[in-house]
Amino acid sequence: MKISKTGFTNIIRCSRYAPLEEIYRKKRNALVTFSDNMDDLMTSENLAKTELLLSDMYDENDEDLIEKEDIQLNAMMPYYNAIEGLTANAVKGKFSGEFTFNMLDTYKQKKFEMEKNGYYFYCFLDGYLEEENHFRIFETKATTSRKYLDMKHEKESMFAFSPEGILMLTKDLGFSVDDKYEKKLDKLLDRFSDVGRYVYDLAFQRYVIEHSKDTPNKPGKYYLAVLNKDYVFDGTYDLNNQPVYQDNIIVFIDFTSITERYMPIIEADMNVVIDHLNTMNANPVPVGKHCQRKDRKQCQFYDICWSHVPAKNSILTYLNNHHGFTDTTGEKHDRYDLINEGVVNALDIDESWLTRENNIIQRRVIESEEPYYNYRKIREGIHELRYPIYHLDFESFPCPLPRYKGEVPYMQSLFQYSIHVERTPGVCDKERDHYGFLAKDHDDPREALIKGMIDVIKPDGGSVLVYNIAFEKTRINELARLFPAYKERLLDIADRLFDLMDIVKGNTKLYKNLGYDEEEAKKINYYHTDLNGSYSIKKVLPLFSNLTYKGMPIGNGSEALVTYSLFPKMDPKTFERNYRDLKNYCKQDTWAMVEILNELRKTAGIR
Incomplete structure (x- = not known):
């Protein structure tokens, strides 16, 4: 049996993953057990339990219930693939030697394989560079250098650039360290942490390479290749109007020392994986952080184990x-x-x-x-609003690679806004008082978006109402920095932002400023059993309105950005329909705020 890096990182989750995968792939021909005895594979009880699990994996029409299409991931894949190409260019620009790389065909990448107890573990390398005295391994990750530079000890980053421009642990650069520094390194050795998960992948590759019969007879260096958080796109495009990036968009992080510390961990994990494969016991196991709940790497069998x-x-x-x-x-x-x-x-x-x-x-x-209401706090929150109220919502494209001049990796490119203007309390028409902007293509829409927005939102002191303020505030401040001609107006809008969630849920700072003590200010303003712990606008809206997103052609943010991403590929008729649907979706977001605020007024007894 052959196990890839992805297979290994899944099987090490728990003893149940491998047998569930076996049932999912081979269905009734799966060889799994529900006891400690592998001889029980074909008992009637074993087969009955397998059937029960299959009913959670496939419906009565044999339709797959496990595999869920990630439409947002699909929309971003061209950019993720492009990062691998940028890594290759950066490697060639910084290092010399024989470089093996293939972005289009994984099977043409450099491969290493090792055998242990009859199992074959293998890995394909994003980049393999062989030089006279050593070799270098490059693992490309679609993240940025920020998460590593943000690892602090005594308020200083635990990483710094070497004279060669390689990001390294300060310890590896010769800086003095103490026990607290060493303790913080444990985060890199946690395969579930946001920084450790990437290093774990690289460490698995190192283990396989060092135990392969094809191991180079020379020392190796191991790097993560990530996007440079400080890279600013200069606005250069090629003849096909595609962005041209400089090599410094990629940062190499040397994890040779950390992957060495990982070797006994990978050794132990490999023995665990082999044990899981040998036993193939599909009985339930304790849940925990290994399930990676609500993470982009959430286990595909989460629904089964958490039922x-x-x-x-x-x-x-x-x-x-x-x-x-x-x-x-x-x-x-x-x-x-x-x-x-x-x-x-x-x-x-x-x-x-x-x-x-x-x-x-x-x-x-x-x-x-x-339901629970703190009527007084809700009333006082509403009384902080100034009219006219501009209900504002943005849609953005979270592109890994900057697309327009001045952008950095993963900057949220705005392509749409919706504004409903409520001139006096409760006086707002869904159609007549609505203003919107939506880019028609992927050309830079930012200045047109700014002009349209500041034309609608007058410098009159009226509150600019949003839902979950951090996103809109960050975007407006970014635009003010990138477009200084509109800076004053944009910063004025940013200063007038007010979060509707602060009235629905509460906000400690707001209510302390209104004279409440710490304990009372911290209390939520409203709760309903249907919220289920969430104050997202999709959860709040049905409790205050009959308005619904159900049945809308575009009904959530992921569908919105995917629709926008496909604009250049649409025929005119398809484009016209999707353009209309996208405008209606964003319009629904701001009208939802109008309706929620109106119901809050009535509930709090404000006339």
């Missing part, structure tokens, strides 16, 4: 549940440990364990099924 946890009002519904729960003796209990002990419903936890006031409010709402 006993209710989708609504589980213990994960409690706000800040990641901090755990403290019992009357002062002992803290982790949420995953509680789930594995059978504590899955929100009401399963003793109320005395709820030490956060907001969790107590949630529990009482779930028990009574009566």
